[in-house]
Amino acid sequence: MKINKWMYVIRLHTLCLSFSGITLSFLISKSRVYVNLITYLLSLLTALSLQILSNISNYYGDNIKILYAKYNNLDRKINSNGLISLKQIINAIKLFSLLSFLFGLILIINSIDFLKNFYIFFLYFLGILICIYSSINYSIGHNPYGYRRLGDLFVMIFFGIVSINGSYFLYTTRLSLDIFLLSLSIGFMNVAVLNINNIRDIETDLKHNKLTIANLLGNQYAKIYHIILIILSVIIGIIFIIMNNKNYFYHCILFTLIILLLIDHINCMLKITNIQYFNLELKKLIVIIVLYTIIIGFGCFL
Template identity: 50%
Template sequence: MNMKIQYWIYAARIYTLPLSFSGITLSFVISRNRTNVDFSVYFLCVLTALLLQILANFSNDYGDSISGVDNFQRIGPKRTIQYGFISLSEMKKAIYIFSVLSSISGLLLLYKTILWNSFFTFFIYFIGIFICIYSSIKYSVGPHPYGYKVGMGDLSVMIFFGILSVVGSYFLYTQTLSMDIFLLSLSIGFLNIGVLNVNNMRDLDNDSKSGKYTIPVWLGIKYAKLYHICIILTSIFLGACFIFLNKKNNKVIYQWFFFIFIVIFLILHIKRIIFIKENKLFNLELKKLIVLILLYGFSIEIGFIL
């Protein structure tokens, strides 16, 4: 029984889960600095995002196993269905369960925030919840998974891990929209696309043989690395724009100091990506970039807290 739980934890890909709440936490800290925000709203945002992320990871394990993308030539971490740790039927049940849990958590979030304020806004978010659930599953499940089409995975990451994560949660916290928050959401979104791109560069050869047409498969490794450089630099530029728009004359040195400190590590990340020769070495950079995204958000949060 304990071993089975271990397999489910492994299938949830714990190391990827911080990506689901980093943008939500960042917008929460900024919102708290601008207005009063109920902590329970933040908790429900994080819970919903985590459930959706686990749903996506389970669906990815299920879909890639059926399509044959998960095979023994794959360089990435072991997949639970591929190695027989979890059966297809068990994973299918888990996908149903987490779909229901995500729905319940999302509806509780709406009830807590905008149910009584605006029917139109409630309706938009209500539809949005089910689009998120549908997209989490259909990324890699079904006869035509959109994650297997050029650029669609990158676009979905920008929408769900960038714009919706930051702007969507910010609106729930404050009931307002802001251009600087939108720029920040794009910055976080591009960093998350970077994670996907590192993952896809690692799996380029196997994806190409299996019919999964990611950006690296389309561009080739040389131009995929150039694409990665553009992603990270664009994110840094947008983050700098956000800090400039929110500069505090008596604290501006702290705002820039923490931001630039993390940017140095992002530049070093770019350098390492450029000189990687073996695809398996992308695994370490993938995990490092996830940590850097957390620290990147934290560096901006510190500028608001101090």
């Protein structure tokens, strides 16, 4: 069924990453000030649209271009296999570019007074355009940044710093050091998700001139890099809990659960020899990230 093909293209399971980041900053904000639910929903729709746009664009960049280089008549091959056509992929990129822009524009109009805060309004408007451009150009274009070992940096920026701090400011109209630190923690976790994908694809990426941190380091050192990302995330998360010095018992019990899950994940990563098992660990880490954000977010209410 074509719906299953689209679920694969948009990578449905990865959308939890956008949901968890936006929801985490919402829960923390709501524990501190009144937060308009509409702002949260619009932030969520914008983030999800941007991630779907990024995933579809990445599918196009990593798969369609490779197939066109291999086959002279790709459209006939795609249609004969019941796959999604090139035209449909391009239309989907256009659709989610438009949705990302519209949701983002409605979000800032709803959240920011244009006359009183023109510069902030303009900054967020410019940010929307940059996010759309970056979502598309991860793997599309003459010189996509995802092919120049910049993917990890951009994931840290957009899934960590921008997602958490950007939405937190819209919820509260303020910035906070502890939220910035937490955004780094979430960012490192998201980079670790990308790193699993890149370790799995080391050989394939090198064949198609896609340069990543993983194929720079090689399989063994890329796994060490993975462990460092997770350790940094956990340490910064603990610092956030200490800075918000309440509910130590709640956080200690549940944060210990997260650490145990991460230890199991790291142990499995180190033992993997068959690349097929990387997909399982990628999904496992996404679940851990969701649990991590729920524990931190709801812990602020207790």
